[in-house]
Amino acid sequence: MKTPIGRLAPSPTGVLHLGNARSFLLAWLDIRARQGSILLRIEDLDGPRIRAGAEQAAIEDLQWLGLDWDGPIVRQSERMNLYRRALQQLQDKQRAYACICSRRDVEQAASAPHAGEEGPLYPGTCRQGVPVNGPTVEPNYRFLVSAGSTAFEDRFAGTICYDISSQLGDFVIWKRDGEPAYQLAVVVDDAAMGVTDVLRGDDLLSSAARQLQIYAALELQPPQFAHVPLIRGEDGRRLAKRHGDTSLRAFRQQGVRAETVLGWLAWKSGLKKSAAPCTAAQLVADFDLQQVTPKPITWLGSFST
Numbered sequence: 001m002k003t004p005i006g007r008l009a010p011s012p013t014g015v016l017h018l019g020n021a022r023s024f025l026l027a028w029l030d031i032r033a034r035q036g037s038i039l040l041r042i043e044d045l046d047g048p049r050i051r052a053g054a055e056q057a058a059i060e061d062l063q064w065l066g067l068d069w070d071g072p073i074v075r076q077s078e079r080m081n082l083y084r085r086a087l088q089q090l091q092d093k094q095r096a097y098a099c100i101c102s103r104r105d106v107e108q109a110a111s112a113p114h115a116g117e118e119g120p121l122y123p124g125t126c127r128q129g130v131p132v133n134g135p136t137v138e139p140n141y142r143f144l145v146s147a148g149s150t151a152f153e154d155r156f157a158g159t160i161c162y163d164i165s166s167q168l169g170d171f172v173i174w175k176r177d178g179e180p181a182y183q184l185a186v187v188v189d190d191a192a193m194g195v196t197d198v199l200r201g202d203d204l205l206s207s208a209a210r211q212l213q214i215y216a217a218l219e220l221q222p223p224q225f226a227h228v229p230l231i232r233g234e235d236g237r238r239l240a241k242r243h244g245d246t247s248l249r250a251f252r253q254q255g256v257r258a259e260t261v262l263g264w265l266a267w268k269s270g271l272k273k274s275a276a277p278c279t280a281a282q283l284v285a286d287f288d289l290q291q292v293t294p295k296p297i298t299w300l301g302s303f304s305t
Contacts (some may be wrong), residue, residue: 002196003036003086003196003199004030004031004034004035004036004037004196005033005036005037005039005040005087005193005194005195005196005197006027006030006031006036006037006038006039006195006196006197006198006199007039007041007122007190007193007198008024008027008028008038008039008040008062008067008069008194008292009040009041009042009043009054009186010024010042010043010044010062011042011044011046011052011103012043012044012050012051012054012055012057012058013046013049013051013054014051015054015057015058015059015061015127015247015248015249016057016058016247016248016249017239017246017248018064018231018239018246018247018248018261018265018299019201019230019231019238019245019246019247020224020264020267020275021065021248021261022199022297023197023199023201023296024062024067024229024235025065025067025229025262025265025266025283026199026228026262026289026292027199027271028061028067028280028286029199029280029283029284030197030199030226030288030289031057031197032284032287033284033285033287033288034284036197037071037162038067038068038069038070039070039071039074039076039193039195039245040059040062040069040071040073040074041073041075041109041189042073042075042076043059043078043182043185043186044075044077044189045076045077045179045180045182046174047177047179050087050235051220057078057249059073060206061222061248061249061252064248064252065145065258065261065262065279065280065281066258066262066279066281067280068141072228074189074193076185076189078080078181078257079188079189080179081193082189083180083184083188085143086178086180086184086187086188087141087174087184087217089218089219089241090143090173090214090218091111091141093217093272094144095143095144095217096140096142096144096173097126097127097129097142097144098124098126098130098139098140098141099123099125099126099139099140099141099142099172100126100130100131100137100139101122101126101131101140101142101180103120105181106120106123106125107120108197108222121166121167121168121169122142122169122170122171123169123270124137124169125171126139126142127142127144133242134233134295135265135304138176138177138178139178140172140176141172141173141174142170142171142172142173142175143164143170143171143173143183143184143210143213143217144170144174145164145168145169145171145210145213146164146165146213147165148163148165149161149162150163150164150209150213152161152196152209152212152225153226154205154208154225154226155197155199155224155225155226155289156195156199156226156227156289156292156294157202157205157226157227158207159280160205160209160227161207161211163291164210164248165189165267167206168206168210170207171183171210173214181267182207183207183211184232186211187211187214187215187218187220188218190223191215191218191220191221191222191223195223196223196224197223197224197226198223198224198226199223199225199227199289200226200228201227201228201229201230201272201278202226202228202229203229203230203238204227205227208225208227208277208295216257219248226289229293229294229295229296230296230297231268231296231297231299232296232297232299233297233298233299234295234298234299234300239299244301246299248261256303257277258279259278259279260277260303261303262277262278262279262280262283262301263275263276263277263303264303266278268293268297269292269297270291270292270293271283271286271287271291271292273302275303280295
């Protein structure tokens, strides 16, 4: 049986918060419990949003939690040739095309229905080529999605099915600033790094469906996905500034111990019967992904609730 390989992939666009810690903890436990390898990848392709010092802060937070990794740290910014090659392959296969439409263009298009949190559905304006009378701007590149359903078996969420063409539309895989978009970069990286298992928040379920189409187009082997519920505030919305400072840095500055955070996360995730402090290593032996609660965790502002 193939040794599982997972990854932790923080983005240095801000500080790690409680929700990040929970996803990283479960991803780490899922691999360590099966005697697999964990890789660390810094997803530093978000241009102006990258914050000075955020990478080192994320590394320190992971170490504070007791989450280790195997091998050298990989940075996306050092792998541009891989992404350019993948884009060219998709263009050669006629699965990627230039697009000069702005977000405002898409929103104003009469045929562009809205798809909830996913935003406006791209109407295909540039699918047959950039309009000759269009503005002279650097293009994005979009992935030409296949019609019909994309279904996969999620290790945690069960059977998932999206009709990407009608629900999500052709999506950007290369930005006009010259950098790959998340959907392309993560596929290229996970395949190149040999990642077999990806565990992350269920806000990325639709991303998995998109990524599976890219994997197929590039003839790459996809990983097994597991998408777990997020931590939310009392209002039911995902953690944000309105719920107070839930960054690991803030907890550390307040003198909260890592064992306290881990004990609370394990308790709320269904891995322990109480919030008694513990280390990440102490959770490995008894870890079972199927024990994780299928409901979102609610943060009430204290590790005692």
